[in-house]
Amino acid sequence: MARRRYGCRVTAGTAARRGRIDKRAAILEAALRTFIRDGYGLARVEAIAELAGVAKPTVYNHFGDKETLFRVFILDGASRTSDHMIAALAALAALADDGDGDGDDLAGDLSRVAREVIDCQLTEEGWVLQRLMYAEAARFPDLFDEALARGGARLHNALAGRLAHRGRLELADPDTAAAHFLALISGDLPALSALGTRKVSDAELRTAIAAGVDTFLLAFAPGRRPAGRDTRRGWRAAAMDSGNRT
Amino acid sequence: MARRRYGCRVTAGTAARRGRIDKRAAILEAALRTFIRDGYGLARVEAIAELAGVAKPTVYNHFGDKETLFRVFILDGASRTSDHMIAALAALAALADDGDGDGDDLAGDLSRVAREVIDCQLTEEGWVLQRLMYAEAARFPDLFDEALARGGARLHNALAGRLAHRGRLELADPDTAAAHFLALISGDLPALSALGTRKVSDAELRTAIAAGVDTFLLAFAPGRRPAGRDTRRGWRAAAMDSGNRT
DNA sequence: ACTATATTGAACGATCGGGTTCAATCAATC
DNA sequence: GATTGATTGAACCCGATCGTTCAATATAGT
Structure with a gap:
């Protein structure tokens, strides 16, 4: 298995959020693209994960569930x-x-x-x-x-x-x-x-x-x-x- | 099995449409209620059928598929x-x-x-x-x-x-x-x-x-x-x- | 009465999708 | 180096949903 390369972990200053900030940003950008095409109901978490270039559990790690991702995205x-x-x-x-x-x-x-x-x-x-x-x-x-x-x-x-x-x-x-x-x-x-x-x-x-x-x-x-x-x-x-x- | 009671069949004058006009109206009314609550993506054809008091195949008989039902409803x-x-x-x-x-x-x-x-x-x-x-x-x-x-x-x-x-x-x-x-x-x-x-x-x-x-x-x-x-x-x-x- | 169409409850087929688990790997910190 | 948190690909669970089939029944027209 090839070596894996990742960015920086979130520091304690953003304790209210989990995971790495670059992954979070990628997920939200992918959410935008997916919601544009499919709306909320038909947008799939797996599609968002793929578009963001992350694993699906990572999306859940950052946002907990689909609804929370949606709320954060909107606000x-x-x-x-x-x-x-x-x-x-x-x-x-x-x-x-x-x-x-x-x-x-x-x-x-x-x-x-x-x-x-x-x-x-x-x-x-x-x-x-x-x-x-x-x-x-x-x-x-x-x-x-x-x-x-x-x-x-x-x-x-x-x-x-x-x-x-x-x-x-x-x-x-x-x-x-x-x-x-x-x-x-x-x-x-x-x-x-x-x-x-x-x-x-x-x-x-x-x-x-x-x-x-x-x-x-x-x-x-x-x-x-x-x-x-x-x-x-x-x-x-x-x-x-x-x-x-x- | 109890006797079943139905209304009038559609006459030849509306050949472009299938089924009975009272069923069609009931389906469209049920579609309104369901779309109000769930939007299009999460609205289920089975829910619409139940609300309309018809069998699911009847919905398909009248409208062919979910998308056509939606289009007719909107227009x-x-x-x-x-x-x-x-x-x-x-x-x-x-x-x-x-x-x-x-x-x-x-x-x-x-x-x-x-x-x-x-x-x-x-x-x-x-x-x-x-x-x-x-x-x-x-x-x-x-x-x-x-x-x-x-x-x-x-x-x-x-x-x-x-x-x-x-x-x-x-x-x-x-x-x-x-x-x-x-x-x-x-x-x-x-x-x-x-x-x-x-x-x-x-x-x-x-x-x-x-x-x-x-x-x-x-x-x-x-x-x-x-x-x-x-x-x-x-x-x-x-x-x-x-x-x-x- | 006969015929053709419409409807029905039950069941089915195929696919799907949110959420979860797992063990290995990576990265940051001390 | 040790520790801890994050990430990963693969697989899984379970409930769901669109569309279809079936045989029996009902209805409308002739």
């Missing part, structure tokens, strides 16, 4: 994805106190934030987390709550804070504004991407984001008309003239 | 749910041509439509269809496309047509307006309802709908200020005064 993923999204909010810095400001580009800032948040969501991991949450909501209700607390709620709160201090927005409630912003920029994504199973073109993304940001600004910053303002009025007139109903 | 469900939602759009009748109209209640109409569309979505069937679509998107990509064509796309198009002819709205593009309306009124639902696994209170629903309709009107009917307009401006001033950042 780690929710935190990580949300961290990335929250970092993207930096583009929404508070407005400097230097007057009316020609340097202010609210629309541009919102668009950049939207693009980065959506890019996080459009990752394979982003989608598999969402799909798995939907799929398993009934079976693991506590898991949904915790993932929401680590993921979506954190993003939402961070965005609300940013919007509250951005300036030049009329907000009755920053929570509502944040929720609506996220809804407007991402509402088209499930259909465009077939729930994450297809690639969305750059043009489609830009269009969806621009429309979402436009509508957001119309509602929450009415003093700042987006470029398409006159086009809107013109369209309405045309519809009244045509008189048809689809 | 029939998408059509039915979308039919109900589209019917709800009747509240958005075109504005009568009688001038500026004190009888016009755009906000009220939109709220009624929103409430009915959301009530359809909040049914057990509505949620299980959505959860199943997310869960199985990667395994059955063609199914998603067809369900979208029968469901979401039909609703979207019908709503766009209604909005286009409602009057008093400034729409650059009725498609975008429809998409944004649906996004605004339903964006909170996944979190509020824990993806359909919890009941949403009437107060929560009313709040979410009112906020969504308000924002929609601000963006698409800016001449019609919702009641909360002054509150919004007041809040912004308070935020600037407090100076904190969450």
